[in-house]
Amino acid sequence: MSWGGCKGVAHFRVGDILNLDDICFDEFDIIITSRCLINLTSIQDQLKAIKNIHLALKPNGIYLMMENFIEPLQNLNNARSRYNLEPIEIRWHNLYINQEQFLDQISNLFSVVKIDNFASTYYLISRTLNAILNLKDNKVDYNSTLNELAAKLPSLGDFSPEKLIVLKKYNYYRLISIVSLHRRHSNFMGFIIIRSLTLLGRANEQKVY
Ligand SMILES: C[S@@+](CC[C@H](N)C(=O)[O-])C[C@H]1O[C@@H](n2cnc3c(N)ncnc32)[C@H](O)[C@@H]1O
Numbered sequence: 001m002s003w004g005g006c007k008g009v010a011h012f013r014v015g016d017i018l019n020l021d022d023i024c025f026d027e028f029d030i031i032i033t034s035r036c037l038i039n040l041t042s043i044q045d046q047l048k049a050i051k052n053i054h055l056a057l058k059p060n061g062i063y064l065m066m067e068n069f070i071e072p073l074q075n076l077n078n079a080r081s082r083y084n085l086e087p088i089e090i091r092w093h094n095l096y097i098n099q100e101q102f103l104d105q106i107s108n109l110f111s112v113v114k115i116d117n118f119a120s121t122y123y124l125i126s127r128t129l130n131a132i133l134n135l136k137d138n139k140v141d142y143n144s145t146l147n148e149l150a151a152k153l154p155s156l157g158d159f160s161p162e163k164l165i166v167l168k169k170y171n172y173y174r175l176i177s178i179v180s181l182h183r184r185h186s187n188f189m190g191f192i193i194i195r196s197l198t199l200l201g202r203a204n205e206q207k208v209y
Helices: 043-056 070-081 099-105 120-127 129-137 145-152 172-184 187-208
Strands: 028-034 057-068 110-116 162-169
Touching (some): 028 043, 070 120, 120 145
Antiparallel strands (some): 057 162, 110 162
16 A cells, blocks of 8 residues: 555544544544545434534534435436436435524534535436436446436535535534623523524634635
């Protein structure tokens, strides 16, 4: 194996995303998952994984989340229905994420930097037009010229179940717990300080991006 410029810099460890024993706090600048959360078996586990990722990131750390979502699959299946194509089912071992609900649930932990539907046009063409052409032969040609051409087009719309969401760790979260100690002395002051920190945290996010 060639290490290139990574020798002494990159280290590989195998770990369970649901078990923090393997993870240091505030250790990573960037964390990437690629179709990992969708292989967890419950929404509770997916949220636990997200909390672990949040803890493992350094302040201002970035989480690159490349996972599969329910809404674009519905959009894709709506497009397929125009051609009388059967809906694509989610395979039994995958738990796709409800994007809207999910972003709401993690809104205390991360700000959304970018949502990149990088494969949308490819999915739309490969799962509609290419699927229809394939129906004639009754076999799917994943390497068809149409798919190759579709992959070169700009990505438009929200038709790819797999997408990249770039999230940035909120840092005020931890400050809130420190400040909450003061609430014993004055609930009202505690509330004012917590609200200020929350707004400050959001203002800072906007400055950076
Ligand atoms: C669908 S595969 C994706 C593989 C590869 N990242 C890709 O995108 O082609 C799901 C991956 O999630 C990993 N995975 C599942 N549960 C995990 C857990 N609890 N902790 C860490 N990784 C896990 C599996 O080992 C597998 O490599």
